[in-house]
Amino acid sequence: MKNLALLTDFYQLTMMNGYLNNNIHKDTVVFDMFFRKNPCDNGFTIIAGIEQMIEYIENLKFTEEDLDYIQSLGFDDLFINELRNFKFSGTIYGVKEGSVMFPGEPIIRVKATCFEAQLIETAILNIVNFQSLIATKASRICTAAKGDSVFEFGLRRAQGPDAGIYGARAAVIGGCSSTSNVLAGKMFDIPVVGTQAHSWIQTFDTELEAFRAYAKTYPDKCMLLVDTYDTIQSGVPNAITVFNELRQLGYEPRGIRIDSGDLAYLSKRARKMLDEAGFPNALIVASSDLDEDTIHSLKIQGAVINGWGVGTNLITSKDCPALGGVYKLAAVEKNNGLIPKIKISENPEKITNPGYKKVVRIYEKCSGKAQADLIMLEDEIIERNKPLTIFHPVYTWKKKVIANYEVRELLIPIFEEGILKYKKQSIQDIQNYVKEEISTLWPEYLRLKKPEFYKVDLSKKLWDLKQTMVNQYKESGEI
Numbered sequence: 001m002k003n004l005a006l007l008t009d010f011y012q013l014t015m016m017n018g019y020l021n022n023n024i025h026k027d028t029v030v031f032d033m034f035f036r037k038n039p040c041d042n043g044f045t046i047i048a049g050i051e052q053m054i055e056y057i058e059n060l061k062f063t064e065e066d067l068d069y070i071q072s073l074g075f076d077d078l079f080i081n082e083l084r085n086f087k088f089s090g091t092i093y094g095v096k097e098g099s100v101m102f103p104g105e106p107i108i109r110v111k112a113t114c115f116e117a118q119l120i121e122t123a124i125l126n127i128v129n130f131q132s133l134i135a136t137k138a139s140r141i142c143t144a145a146k147g148d149s150v151f152e153f154g155l156r157r158a159q160g161p162d163a164g165i166y167g168a169r170a171a172v173i174g175g176c177s178s179t180s181n182v183l184a185g186k187m188f189d190i191p192v193v194g195t196q197a198h199s200w201i202q203t204f205d206t207e208l209e210a211f212r213a214y215a216k217t218y219p220d221k222c223m224l225l226v227d228t229y230d231t232i233q234s235g236v237p238n239a240i241t242v243f244n245e246l247r248q249l250g251y252e253p254r255g256i257r258i259d260s261g262d263l264a265y266l267s268k269r270a271r272k273m274l275d276e277a278g279f280p281n282a283l284i285v286a287s288s289d290l291d292e293d294t295i296h297s298l299k300i301q302g303a304v305i306n307g308w309g310v311g312t313n314l315i316t317s318k319d320c321p322a323l324g325g326v327y328k329l330a331a332v333e334k335n336n337g338l339i340p341k342i343k344i345s346e347n348p349e350k351i352t353n354p355g356y357k358k359v360v361r362i363y364e365k366c367s368g369k370a371q372a373d374l375i376m377l378e379d380e381i382i383e384r385n386k387p388l389t390i391f392h393p394v395y396t397w398k399k400k401v402i403a404n405y406e407v408r409e410l411l412i413p414i415f416e417e418g419i420l421k422y423k424k425q426s427i428q429d430i431q432n433y434v435k436e437e438i439s440t441l442w443p444e445y446l447r448l449k450k451p452e453f454y455k456v457d458l459s460k461k462l463w464d465l466k467q468t469m470v471n472q473y474k475e476s477g478e479i
């Protein structure tokens with residue numbers, strides 16, 4: 001990954017310089033990254049970008065050119081010299097890439113000097129927010145496609161090269177089978193696929209000539225775009241002519257792509273024509289401004305489509321263009337102990353959870369399904385042989401007693417005192433992990449419209465701490 005040391009907001013530098021100036025830059029602090037709302041009103045969020053966050057931190061170093069630039073912004077030698085020696089030496093815990101997470105839960109927990117922790121805020125949010133958004137959007141689209149292949153076709157419509165590249169990675173994590181993006185294919189070992197554009201068909205004098213020329217060059221992977229002129233009158237009949245010619249030569253065609261018109265009607269007509277011509281295995285791929293709603297609707301209409309090429313609406317997450325992940329201070333170290341910190345808000349949902357925390361997922365033993373998540377203080381222990389009572393953090397009378405459960409801690413070591421602990425995985429393994437994660441959720445959290453809210457509760461000890469701090473603030477105006 002390229003040098004991204006300057007990929008931060010200016011105020012991080014001014015704060016870092018201020019910490020140095022006040023000689024508190026080496027004080028340890030704890031920050032949590034979390035989000036408050038699932039994208040697209042989904043029932044969960046798939047976390048992606050952890051490996052790029054790691055690469056960013058591993059490569060975090062200021063070049064002399066960077067330092068000259070920072071100095072030109074008005075910083076003094078003391079700050080520049082501190083940056084010259086910068087190397088991340090903190091501890092980061094976070095969820096495994098591809099984890100399914102819910103609003104309010106720590107996704108990434110940074111314990112580092114305030115100098116270091118402050119610098120990395122912006123890049124962590126930039127990297128993880130975007131990829132998690134696209135992975136979640138992809139998962140919605142793949143859910144609507146009900147197991148059919150979904151091809152990521154969005155590079156030309158992505159918000160710039162990085163969004164195209166990392167968006168393709170996230171889309172595959174979320175469930176897409178492949179991408180048209182060649183660079184993403186190379187960088188992340190993603191299968192690359194493609195058909196042809198209307199320009200190919202238009203280049204030749206006739207559609208039939210264009211199909212023949214394509215089939216000649218790619219006899220064993222011949223997928224033909226049939227909608228340039230008239231899908232039913234010319235596209236499909238011409239494709240069938242060429243498929244018969246291929247068969248004579250000993251090749252089986254791959255299928256057709258339809259990119260406009262009424263995809264339900266056209267796919268049904270095309271299927272019938274292909275079947276009647278003796279090509280029941282020829283696939284029908286659809287593209288054209290698809291998203292989860294259109295795919296769902298097409299399925300209901302009985303469209304006969306085997307694969308879905310999805311571009312703009314996926315790579316830009318058009319109906320929900322940002323995930324609002326935040327990075328909030330949770331504790332500061334004083335005299336070798338961590339002092340919890342809280343951010344108060346008029347909106348109770350925006351009051352942060354104080355302290356050095358962990359998050360555990362509670363699974364029902366017999367079904368293996370996730371029952372609830374519990375945010376707890378790091379030193380708390382669940383006595384696994386006893387029933388566990390959890391309660392809603394706002395409507396505290398809503399309680400649930402869970403017996404026969406398993407518990408899993410979701411935050412795992414990523415860096416320990418600057419040393420990398422996380423083992424990177426292949427994109428296929430990450431995609432499989434997402435599937436495993438999703439399979440632990442009951443169906444009510446998986447539906448695309450109005451899913452049930454998954455329970456994310458606070459331990460009694462954390463809830464008490466939060467209340468005490470809020471009350472203390474109300475009484476004294478100070479924390």
Ligand SMILES: Nc1ncnc2c1ncn2[C@@H]1O[C@H](COP(=O)(O)OP(=O)(O)OP(=O)(O)O)[C@@H](O)[C@H]1O
Binds near residue numbers: 259261262289297301
């Ligand atoms: N049967 C269908 N039910 C619901 N939506 C459909 C159906 N068929 C196509 N669509 C969607 O309708 C939209 C049609 O787009 P648009 O009106 O731009 O025309 P088009 O068919 O793509 O034509 P062209 O590319 O020639 O302009 C696309 O978003 C497509 O996915």
Ligand SMILES: O=P(O)(O)OC[C@H]1O[C@H](OP(=O)(O)OP(=O)(O)O)[C@H](O)[C@@H]1O
Binds near residue numbers: 196197198199289313
């Ligand atoms: O519609 P999207 O979900 O964004 O999917 C990608 C679109 O990009 C291509 O169209 P484009 O008009 O760019 O070129 P082409 O049809 O000539 O290939 C393709 O045919 C799809 O329609």
Ligand SMILES: O=C(O)c1cccnc1
Binds near residue numbers: 153154196197
């Ligand atoms: O290969 C394709 O069919 C393709 C690639 C990118 C965008 N639209 C279609």
